[in-house]
Amino acid sequence: MQADIHTLFQSDFYRILDFRCRCTECTTSKPEYSNTFGISFVRKGNFLFNVFRNSLDSYNGCVLVTKPGFERTVTHAHSVPDQCTILEFRKDFYSIITEHYKYCRFFHDVDWHSTLVRTNASTELLHYMIWQLVNTRNANKLQVDNLVLEVMDKVLGEVTDYHPDPAINGRMKKNHLLTIERAKDYINANFTTDISLMELASHCYVSPFHFSRIFRAFTKVPPHQYLADIRLQHAALMLRTTDLPVADIAFSSGFNSIEYFNGAFRKKYDCAPGVFRNRDFPMPIISKIS
Numbered sequence: 001m002q003a004d005i006h007t008l009f010q011s012d013f014y015r016i017l018d019f020r021c022r023c024t025e026c027t028t029s030k031p032e033y034s035n036t037f038g039i040s041f042v043r044k045g046n047f048l049f050n051v052f053r054n055s056l057d058s059y060n061g062c063v064l065v066t067k068p069g070f071e072r073t074v075t076h077a078h079s080v081p082d083q084c085t086i087l088e089f090r091k092d093f094y095s096i097i098t099e100h101y102k103y104c105r106f107f108h109d110v111d112w113h114s115t116l117v118r119t120n121a122s123t124e125l126l127h128y129m130i131w132q133l134v135n136t137r138n139a140n141k142l143q144v145d146n147l148v149l150e151v152m153d154k155v156l157g158e159v160t161d162y163h164p165d166p167a168i169n170g171r172m173k174k175n176h177l178l179t180i181e182r183a184k185d186y187i188n189a190n191f192t193t194d195i196s197l198m199e200l201a202s203h204c205y206v207s208p209f210h211f212s213r214i215f216r217a218f219t220k221v222p223p224h225q226y227l228a229d230i231r232l233q234h235a236a237l238m239l240r241t242t243d244l245p246v247a248d249i250a251f252s253s254g255f256n257s258i259e260y261f262n263g264a265f266r267k268k269y270d271c272a273p274g275v276f277r278n279r280d281f282p283m284p285i286i287s288k289i290s
Helices: 091-100 121-136 141-157 170-190 197-203 208-219 223-241 246-252 258-269 273-277
Strands: 003-010 014-021 032-034 037-044 046-051 054-059 062-066 070-076 083-089 114-118
Touching: 003 121, 014 141, 037 091, 037 141, 037 170, 046 114, 054 062, 054 114, 062 141, 083 091, 083 121, 083 141, 121 141, 121 170, 121 223, 170 197, 170 208, 170 223, 197 208, 197 223, 208 223, 223 246, 223 258, 223 273, 246 258, 246 273, 258 273
Parallel strands: none
Antiparallel strands: 003 014, 014 083, 032 070, 037 062, 037 083, 046 054, 046 070, 062 114
16 A cells, blocks of 8 residues: 555554555555554544454544454545544554553454544544644653543444444435534634634635534534534543633633533543543553553
């Protein structure tokens, strides 16, 4: 496959790759073999990931999860060359992953080599934060390590049997994938501000009526709910990783009312922000590395 692949960040148990396909025709690549476990966020484009009689329809809003020890091909299905952020984990770390997630059926089914997981606002924000950190060169290992483990936990917690979305057909992707890619980038970069529907639609060069319909078709939630979930995920991360007062976290996450923030947070996480901060969370699997 013709592609530019660059290592953006290297830690003790994984590396982060920027994958940019250079193919310009809808062709199928030659068979390739992988011996590493990977989690790949599709940033742009559309391709079919073909492995073991399955063809996984991959585009923005999907995370590709691949186990080691398989052969695959890729079929390009879009005029825009695909781009992915790949979290590639060290071979000796794979046994730690499978032990930590031993109740995840994906790791025990020998015929289940790869799968797609639909993203939500939380996983999109985590990916965006990782992407920003490793591209600005402002990242420290512990900070990125924790975000990567958060991503893994959320993605593997959402693994189910893959079923393509019948509502998102070839014509829908051809005409509107770019709209969704632009909208998500804008929301992630500006979620702390008071974004309007007209502002989002104008950024994507479509009418607000058209934008709302397209956005909900791809994300399954209306734009205002997606934005609220982004803000709540950001607040949850800050509660777990900083000592800032709850009010400061609320306002820095884009909420303009502490009362509204408390109510929205309690509804999503089933507890108040202060209780969430003091919860004991599972020990990260990084601590098991010898």
